Amino acid sequence: MLDDYNKALKRGEKTFRKDTGRGRYPYLPVLDEIVSQSDVSEEHVGLVEVPIENIRGTKTKGRTQAFSSDFMPILSPDSEFAAKWSKLYDSALEEGIREPIKAFEYMRSFYVQEGNKRVSVSSFLGVDTVLADVTRLIPKKTNDPENRIYFEFLDFYRVAPLYDIAFSKEGGYAKLAGIYGLDLKTAWPREKIEDLRSDYNIFRKAFKNGGGDRLDLTTGDAFLVYLRFYGTNLMATDESLLRDRIKKLWDEFVVSAGDDSVEIVEHPEEVEKTANVLTSLLSRKPSYSAKNPLKVAFMYERPADTSGWIYGHELGRNYIAQKYAGRVITRKYDDCANDTILRKHIDEAVSDGTELIFTVSPIQMNETLKSAVHFPDVKFFNCSVNLSQSAVRTYYGRMYEAKFLMGFLAGTRNRGHRIGYLASYPIFGTVSEINAFAIGASMADPDSEIYLAWSSVRDLDWRQYFKEMDVDLISGVDFIKPNEASREYGLYRIKDDGSIENLAFPLWDWGRYYELIIDQILDGTWDDDPVEGTKALNYWWGISAGVIDVILSPHLPYQSYKLIDVIKQSMQRNELNPFYGEIWKQGHKRIKGFGTPKLSNEEILTMTWLNDNIFGCLPIESELNHEAVAAVKVSGTLDQQEDIK
Template identity: 45%
Template sequence: MLEDYAKARKLGLKQVDRDVAHGLYPYPPALDDILKNQGYQGEVPVGLAEIDLSLIAGTKTRGRQNMFSSGFLPIAEASSEFASKWSDLIDSQRAEGLRDPIVVYEYLQRFYVQEGNKRVSVSRYLGMPTILASITRVTPMPSDEKALRAYHEFTRFYRVCPVYGIISSEEGFYARLAALLDQDLETPWPDELVRDLRSLFDGFSASFRARGGDALDLQVGDAFAHYISIFGFGQLRGLSPKEIDAQVEKIWGEFVVTQGEGARAYLEDPSAGHTAPLPKLKNLAKQAVLAKPFRVAFIYDRNPLSSGWISLHERGRIKLEERLGATVATHAFTDRSSDAAFDQAVDEAIEHGADLIVTCAPTQMRQALRAAAEHPGPAYLNCSVSLSHSAVRGFYGRMYEAKFLLGALAASLAEHHKVGYVAESPVFSTVAEINAFAIGAAMVDPHASVHLKWFSAKDHDWRRELREEGVHIISGRDYANPLAPKESWGLYRVEENGAETHLAEPVWKWGRYYEMLVRSIRNDTWKKEGEKIPGQSLNYWWGMSAGVLDVRLSEELPRGQRMLVDVLRQSVLSGRVHPFTGELRAQGGDVVQGPDAGRLTSEQIVRMRWLNENVVGRLPEQRELDRDGLVEVEVAGVIPVDPSTVLLKNTSR
């Protein structure tokens, strides 16, 4: 119908004008022109497949390029033979559909049309999502560029799961996607699984783009994998497009904050609202609301009797009840690492009117996100820092401040200028704690060296290694291990006879932390913070100045060392001293920043990947980590991991 052609041409001419105004090429690019500059290895027949029309980027040859806008809308004169054929084609499409496949060449997951340009144009005008195509793949020249490495991983994915459109430019993406579906990139996936994945992706892609996903700095494949990781593929199979769209709507904020490098805000000190008393009541309705206890559910992945970390939070929960009395009611759910056990705890917490749900491990973030999507209403917290999410806020402490003090103390006590540091896993903020300890040590003793070991490194005997290196002052775990009550922790000295003498330890004050967070929710500070910083993930990252962290010293320490720590503590509290201000040098003498530089940003501190020049040791590699370390690093690590080797399927439903 010529009337359709006139409308389509009008849209096409507008597109040309916009492209020209922005200095863009106004017609579909030709693959032959692209390959003339870049070259290619050869061509491989792929066969017939339904392809997403949004992936059609241009034509194979120059031919009739100037008959179309860059988006394949027609621009030839309405009186032309081309216009007549285009009109006949749209009539045929409406009456019978397009029966013959178009012929395309695929290059780097984009398609270039050799036969069927008008069919593509008509389908684009009608808003068709896909089109049947006969595909030939053009193999790019060998290169070590990141984009080509990612593309070669896609070709491995396509061999086992022939689905186009799930695009990501990140290395490791397809291995991670396979792991989310309990598959790999070596064995062909079951046909039913491939069909269900394609159907799910088509529904997700349509919803994502309809809501403005193309305007985000986020590839549709990355968004899709995030969607699956939250809900679990098993719960998504067979959903209708309407059901998929409803879920995308619930978690849309997650895509906004994870786009690009992730938009993260660090709230380093409590605002006045966190510690202020609850506002005076002005009416009976508010009285009724505040008369109801504020209910907090703590969902632990482990048990306080077996985990020192969970034991700290459990003591904080009890302290919260002591501080706020009858105005707060808390409940702890223990050993909820599996999805089924976690979801059961959430259901029970919601049934009992939970106002806040707290999770205490970064590995619980995915579960917390799903709970927040399925049960909006309560506030959700996860004890982590620098994970980009909107529905669940992170909270952690600036432990590097305490480690700075302990490093100075350690160096003042060490013989032969050597101190030891045993870290848990290479996750966000851990490297900053190591470096702050090392900088504190160097401040007291310029010749001090910090010998770094890892608890999560398998097949390593760090005690033997430190003993052989002549290290007697050691910073170990930050808290006692309930399963090994005689094991030393904090800062301690190994005596000549092998006995270990406790010297100091960092102190977490989770009760105070939780009290201020509860107050912030009840007096609307929590809500105002979210409104003030939209489009970013919020991370509470409080430190010694907020009273949530400190250092406790043994009474047996000499007076001079106690005075040293007290002076440094006051300097940190007042802001006169900061370990990451001024000249910083990494291992090998590499300059991180010069002597006149200010403090590193919160992001630079949390996501630190370099080690200070006086650290003897390195970050472990994936192959050196035990299973628990691997799982932690996969979620919030500072070293690269192959997700296909991290047993994500153990946390799926």
């Protein structure tokens, strides 16, 4: 019937006017004008259910001007085209569209070779998918982010042939596979594919009904956020509960959508608001006292006497408890590495009136996030950096500043130009620490060579490795375990008789860090929304805030003290930074030239290259121990790293 054609025509004309008004091409894109056949290779995919929303245009010019850019007709109602469209529409109402279209897929978009009217009618009817005989055009590999994401999609498609799910950032398909307990190497069982398809379709409908189309992210991006909080099996989730969950996660979707969604806070005053009489009068926040104390909980992976890292946080907790003497009450919870136990302890702490909770390891982030969404009135912090979640603020130290100082010292004290560096996990921030140390060493000794080893690599005897490399000056772990006394920490030298001489070690002053955060709450200068828009806040404080320092051995000559003090003061005044100026990475490839500004915070945190005087590489996941893999999955660089030789 022409009545239905006229309705479709009005939609097409509206889209046409909107496109021309905005200066956009108003017709269907033509694949032959987008890509040259010589730049791609062909692969016949076969019959596939293709999402209508992924069909972008036509293969050849042909009938392209018969449709608006959304496949609605724009030719006159008295045309032969209109009659054929109407006849196909009537047939589709009676028996559906049975004959598959023929289409070419390029970068997950489809371009119709045969069946443009079938796509148009299906779109007008609100059909989600059409059956298509698909030929894939595969571009050459490049380092362009969109190209890299597409090749991740190809890996995913070969194990789980679904076109529906798209991501806007690298690593999405691997994370999705991991959530379903699978990978991108082995074909998925049919039931797993159907589970994923069902979960995604249920989520997509609820997300779009909840206004998801207003956000600048793919439904796949949002789906991944949802799965991280609430897991799979959406068929067992009540519709009203699903709507409520999507509403609670809205800020997390917004953060995931933004390219600048992570706000790095370098100085404590950046998260303070100005306290005055008026704000004090208007504020409904409680005034803390011995009768009404601020309750703070610390969630530890393990007891402090078994971990130098936890021990440092425990010293910070004790400092807070003593400094505020009753005005602040702290409590620690041990053995919170398991999500179930962590959830139990967080529930217990909140029931006890706790208003501020610190979890001190990246592997605790997933459960911390879920609890933060569940308890929106409680302030949650996780000790990690560069994670994109608005419900939890993260905090960490610019340890690369201390490593730069130690590297400079090492460059003045090495023998034979060789220095060892023992790293822990390949997580955000770690690579910048390695590079800062190497740059510092090379500034003091241009011939210095840094030999890199990883304590988290299984079956690696790093002591033997350093011995074979003829290394006797080593930057080791930052902390010692209280119950396993050892002098192999900080910057140390192995003397000829096998004894160890400690030269310097980095200091994390967690008491000072926690003091700065808690003071803001007690003084009423805490700002619940210190940055414009919804963003993830990452506290990344350093030497200037007094939370990071380097302690030197009293046996070093006074010239070393003087030198390190001069460099430290320059760093505090922001006059010196290891990532200012000219930098070269492995392979003698220049990162940036002489006189250039320092790398951005994002570039420093997420760097995956190693300085040109480093011998070694970043480990791959299969080489890591279980604990390291858990940390990397939350805050790691493995899905972004370069091919470093």
